Amino acid sequence: MAQVVLKDLNKKFDEVHAVKDVNLHIRDKEFMVLVGPSGCGKSTTLRMVAGLEEITSGEIHIGDRLVNDLPPKDRDIAMVFQNYALYPHMTVYDNMAFGLKMRKFPKPEIETRVKEAATLLGIQELLKRKPRQLSGGQRQRVAVGRAIVRHPQVFLFDEPLSNLDAKLRVQMRVELKRLHNRLETTAIYVTHDQVEAMTLGDRVVVMKDGLVHQVGEPMELYSKPRNKFVAGFIGSPAMNFIDTTISDASGILYAETAGLRVRVPAERAPRLAAYKGQAVTLGIRPEDLQEATGSDPQDLVFETLVEVVEPLGSEILLDTRVGNQTVVARVDPTVRTKHHQKIRLAFIPDRIHFFDNKTDEAVA
Amino acid sequence: MVIEQRWKRWVYFYIPLTVFIIGTLFPFYWMLITAIRPDAELYRSWRAATNTPFWTLHPTLAHVQDLLARTTFPRWLWNTFFIAIVSTGISLVCGLLAGYALARLRFPMAGALGTSIFVTYLVPPTLLFIPLADIIRDFHLGNTPWALILTYPTFLIPFCTWLMMGYFKTIPKELEECARIDGATRFGAMVRIIFPIAIPGILSAGIFAFTLSWNEFIYALIFLSSPERKTVPVGVVSELIRGDIYFWGQLMAGALLGSIPVALVYSFFVEYYVTGLTGSVKG
Numbered sequence: 001m002a003q004v005v006l007k008d009l010n011k012k013f014d015e016v017h018a019v020k021d022v023n024l025h026i027r028d029k030e031f032m033v034l035v036g037p038s039g040c041g042k043s044t045t046l047r048m049v050a051g052l053e054e055i056t057s058g059e060i061h062i063g064d065r066l067v068n069d070l071p072p073k074d075r076d077i078a079m080v081f082q083n084y085a086l087y088p089h090m091t092v093y094d095n096m097a098f099g100l101k102m103r104k105f106p107k108p109e110i111e112t113r114v115k116e117a118a119t120l121l122g123i124q125e126l127l128k129r130k131p132r133q134l135s136g137g138q139r140q141r142v143a144v145g146r147a148i149v150r151h152p153q154v155f156l157f158d159e160p161l162s163n164l165d166a167k168l169r170v171q172m173r174v175e176l177k178r179l180h181n182r183l184e185t186t187a188i189y190v191t192h193d194q195v196e197a198m199t200l201g202d203r204v205v206v207m208k209d210g211l212v213h214q215v216g217e218p219m220e221l222y223s224k225p226r227n228k229f230v231a232g233f234i235g236s237p238a239m240n241f242i243d244t245t246i247s248d249a250s251g252i253l254y255a256e257t258a259g260l261r262v263r264v265p266a267e268r269a270p271r272l273a274a275y276k277g278q279a280v281t282l283g284i285r286p287e288d289l290q291e292a293t294g295s296d297p298q299d300l301v302f303e304t305l306v307e308v309v310e311p312l313g314s315e316i317l318l319d320t321r322v323g324n325q326t327v328v329a330r331v332d333p334t335v336r337t338k339h340h341q342k343i344r345l346a347f348i349p350d351r352i353h354f355f356d357n358k359t360d361e362a363v364a
Numbered sequence: 365m366v367i368e369q370r371w372k373r374w375v376y377f378y379i380p381l382t383v384f385i386i387g388t389l390f391p392f393y394w395m396l397i398t399a400i401r402p403d404a405e406l407y408r409s410w411r412a413a414t415n416t417p418f419w420t421l422h423p424t425l426a427h428v429q430d431l432l433a434r435t436t437f438p439r440w441l442w443n444t445f446f447i448a449i450v451s452t453g454i455s456l457v458c459g460l461l462a463g464y465a466l467a468r469l470r471f472p473m474a475g476a477l478g479t480s481i482f483v484t485y486l487v488p489p490t491l492l493f494i495p496l497a498d499i500i501r502d503f504h505l506g507n508t509p510w511a512l513i514l515t516y517p518t519f520l521i522p523f524c525t526w527l528m529m530g531y532f533k534t535i536p537k538e539l540e541e542c543a544r545i546d547g548a549t550r551f552g553a554m555v556r557i558i559f560p561i562a563i564p565g566i567l568s569a570g571i572f573a574f575t576l577s578w579n580e581f582i583y584a585l586i587f588l589s590s591p592e593r594k595t596v597p598v599g600v601v602s603e604l605i606r607g608d609i610y611f612w613g614q615l616m617a618g619a620l621l622g623s624i625p626v627a628l629v630y631s632f633f634v635e636y637y638v639t640g641l642t643g644s645v646k647g
Contacts, residue, residue, distance in 0.1 A: 052541050072544045079545050085538035089560045102547030150546070 002063035002076075002153035002186055003028045004049065009058035011044050011210075018044045020210040022058070026188060031180050033189045033201035036233070041210040042190045043158055049188060050156050051075050063153055073102070078147035079156040082163060084139045086131035086146075092118075093127040096146045103150075117145045120179070137168045144176070148183065155180075155187040161196065173199060194234050198222070206230045223351075228360040231283050231353060237317060239353070240289075240327045242282045246275045254299070255282050255354070258323030263299035265349045271363050272354060280363065283353035286317065286330035292344040300347045306339050318343065392623075398616040399427055406612050427613030428621075436592045437618055440599035445625070447509050447595060448577040451516035455573050458517065459524025460566065464554055466525065467532035468540075478529065485522035489582050492518065500587055511587035512595070516577045523576070524569045531565030532558065564639040571633055575626050596622040 004026040011019040019041040026032045034042040047053040049060055051072035060067050067075050078099070086095050093114055100110045118124045121141045131139060140160065147155055160176075161169045177200055180187055191197055197204045198218040206213045206221065206229070214226045225231035231239045244255035246264070253264035253272055262282070264272050272280070292301040304320035304327060311333070318329045320343065329345055337343050354363040398406070400423040408415060431437045465471075466478045496515050505511040535558060543553035559566070584598040591603055600618035604611045630637065 050541075050545060052544070071549070072541070073547045073549065075545075077545060079542065081538040081542060083536055083538055085536060085542040087539060087543070087557055087561075098543070099546035102552070146542075146546075 003030075003061075004032075004154055004186060004188065005059075005061040006045070006049070007059040007061075009045065009048065009060065010056045011041070011048060011053060012056045018210050019048070022207075022210075022212055024205060024212070024215065026186060029184045029186055031177075031187045031189065031200060031202045033191060033197040033204045034207060035191055035194055035197035035201075035204055036207035036213075038192055039209075040207040042192075042205075042207050045207075046156055046158055046188060046190045049154075050077060050079050076153045077156055078150050078152040078154075079158065080143045080147050080160045082159040084131075084143040084163075086139055086142055088131050090130075091127065092123065092129050092131070092134070092142050095131070095142060096127075096149050099146065099150045113149045113151075114145075117149045120148070120182075121145050121175075136164055137172065140164060140168075140172060144179070148179070151185075153186065155185055157187065157189040157191075159191055160189075161191070162193075169196075176200060195236065198234065204234075206233060208233075224362075224364075225283075225353065226362055228281060228283070228355045228362075231355070231362070235285055237286050237328050237330070239283045239285050241355075242284070242322065242325055242327065243279060244282045245279050246272055246277065248276050255280065257325070259304070260302040260322050261299065262302065262347055262352070263297075263349075264354075265352065268352075268354065268363075275354075275356075275363070279357050281355040281357055283355060284327075284347060285351065286328045287315075288348045288351035289327070289329040289331075289345045290348065291331050291335050292346040296346040300349055301344055303342055303344050306337050306341050306343055309337065309339055320345070392620075395616045395620050398612055399620050400424055401613065402426065403613065427617045431614045431617045431621070435599075435603060435614070436594075437596075437599065437621070439592050440594050440596045441621070443509060443593065444578055444595040444597075444622070447512045447516070448574050450509075451513045451520060451577050452570055452573040454513070455517045455520035455524045456566065456570055458521045459528050459569060459573075460559070462521070462525040463528030464532055464558065467529045468537065481522045481525055485519055485526070489519065493582055493586050496583070497586060506587060507589050507593055509593070512577075512580070512583055515583050515587065516580060520573045520576060524573055527569045527572070528562070528565055531562055535561055564636045567633050567636040571629055571637055574629060578622075578626055 004024075006022050006024040006026075009019055009022040009024075010017070022041075022045060024032070034045060036042050044053060048055050049062075051067065051070060055068055062075055062077070087098065090098065096114045096117060097110050100113060105113075114127070115124070118127055121144060123138065123141050123145060126134060126138060126142070131142070134142065140163075143160065157176075161172055164172060173196060180200075189196075189200060191200075198221075201218055203215060203217055204221055205215045208229055214221055214230045216224075221230060221234050225234065225239075228241065232241065242255075242257060242260065244257045244260070244262075247254050247256050253269050253276070255262050255264060302322065304322050306318050306320050307326075308317075308319035310317040310319070314333065316331050316333055316335055318331060318335075318337065320327050320329060327345075335343075355361065356363055397418070397420060401420045402422050402424045403426075405416075405420055405422065410417070462481070466474060466481075496518070500506050500511045500515070505514065539561070540548075540550075540553040540557055543557045544550060548556060579597060580595075581597045584595045585602070588594050588598065591599065594602065596618065600615060600622065604615045604618060
């Protein structure tokens with residue numbers, strides 16, 4: 001129903017520059033997730049869209065309206081808060097009806113809409129209760145219900161699942177996604193949990209220190225991180241970063257460090273040629289390292305010492321040591337190894353990332 | 365094990381509690397017993413063989429009748445009540461709005477303003493009455509209830525402001541943010557969401573303010589002069605002690621009747637009062 005456009009958005013609190021020149025184009029019906037460590041400016045950005053924080057400079061457009069100076073009530077948005085912010089002195093029904101009452105909807109219309117939303121979320125039986133009589137998951141549903149009865153142009157979610165226990169969080173995550181598919185309303189969702197970001201977002205914005213580091217579809221962020229921060233933030237266990245030096249042996253480039261020597265894939269060589277003799281960071285995701293077989297080319301294989309074995313059932317995590325650096329590998333559950341044993345691991349060559357040590361940017 | 369716990373309960377709990385309760389309630393008992401003691405017993409020598417200081421064998425309501433019929437006590441009660449209610453009302457309205465502003469709005473010098481409001485509460489009335497007397501005279505308010513209705517807020521407003529500010533700070537600000545997104549103005553969110561949640565705080569501020577004005581002595585003593593204009597605390601003391609004669613029976617009856625309204629107010633709202641002082645809602 002509406003796109004949201006942020007142009008050169010800035011927010012300064014007295015000393016802190018919380019949001020720096022953020023430019024985003026959130027498309028109509030898109031589920032956009034802002035993710036980053038705490039203090040990265042994601043919540044502040046969302047609150048500026050909501051109208052709860054003043055904008056230091058820049059523009060926010062919702063639909064085709066410039067909303068910089070509109071109060072929150074006139075922006076046609078709904079927001080779900082981390083602590084749910086249910087009005088404790090009102091019943092569930094009144095909580096959900098409040099926004100409609102404020103907008104002077106006729107009573108029958110209010111009732112229809114509240115019932116409809118309650119049915120959608122499975123909370124019809126709770127309508128007469130007060131918030132304190134509800135469990136965490138039920139409160140969460142009421143908070144979502146209160147947002148959807150309004151049929152707003154944009155949903156804003158500020159870490160709505162953080163107060164739930166792990167199991168419920170996964171369940172609500174799926175429900176939110178299903179709800180979004182059904183309602184087809186533009187949504188902006190803030191979280192610090194990269195799993196939530198990846199699973200929910202049509203696109204994901206990775207932020208740090210008030211800056212947007214990368215915007216993209218989840219798999220794009222995963223497979224083509226633009227810099228070292230994004231590479232390390234997205235994915236669990238995190239990407240391995242290995243300090244290496246680029247060397248040249250008769251026209252073939254190698255990334256080398258104590259205990260490891262890996263050939264730079266031919267298609268990456270032209271860009272990396274400039275780094276000859278210099279240090280670069282090699283990044284490889286744990287699942288892109290596999291136990292070596294006889295058929296793996298020798299210049300993609302290295303030997304490591306297993307320090308910790310973490311069997312997870314569907315896979316095994318190996319904490320291994322290369323020289324003085326730790327490398328985590330995610331291998332098949334069929335691999336038999338123990339700690340203090342040596343194991344030979346092979347790189348999947350087209351999944352190797354290189355990062356400039358000075359700028360932290362990916363060397364594509 | 366059980367026995368040891370029992371003596372511990374007695375030493376650490378029951379005995380101190382008993383001492384405390386006796387210490388607190390004895391003055392009230394003394395007040396009551398004096399009020400219903402006939403004059404003959406009141407003015408009897410301590411060493412008289414028939415002296416019974418802690419009880420009376422001939423209870424009488426003569427002092428109460430005397431107080432109600434032959435003094436202007438009912439008038440004092442009404443004066444006190446009227447002054448306390450109006451000044452509490454004024455102070456609550458100001459305190460609510462000021463407390464909200466200090467707790468929620470970001471404006472320059474907010475911290476300094478909050479502190480200075482509190483500091484005015486610390487200025488003792490024994491000093492403040494001097495300039496206030498000047499103002500009361502200039503406005504020709506002397507010897508009217510308005511002298512007190514307008515001066516009591518000088519200590520009630522800072523008090524209410526601080527109590528309400530503390531209470532508002534315990535209410536999650538997301539509640540009103542959500543209301544503002546839901547379609548309320550800031551003022552609307554304050555009135556529809558924050559005030560209903562703050563009722564325990566508002567009640568305890570109101571009770572406290574009411575009690576403070578009910579018991580106030582100095583301003584009432586200074587700004588009111590004619591007997592029928594006085595409040596209970598001042599009237600009882602100034603009209604029932606004549607020269608060096610203490611009308612003990614009437615004095616105590618007056619004190620007793622004067623403390624009943626406050627006791628009633630507290631007993632009705634005690635639950636709210638406790639939650640008002642200890643914090644508010646969770647989520």
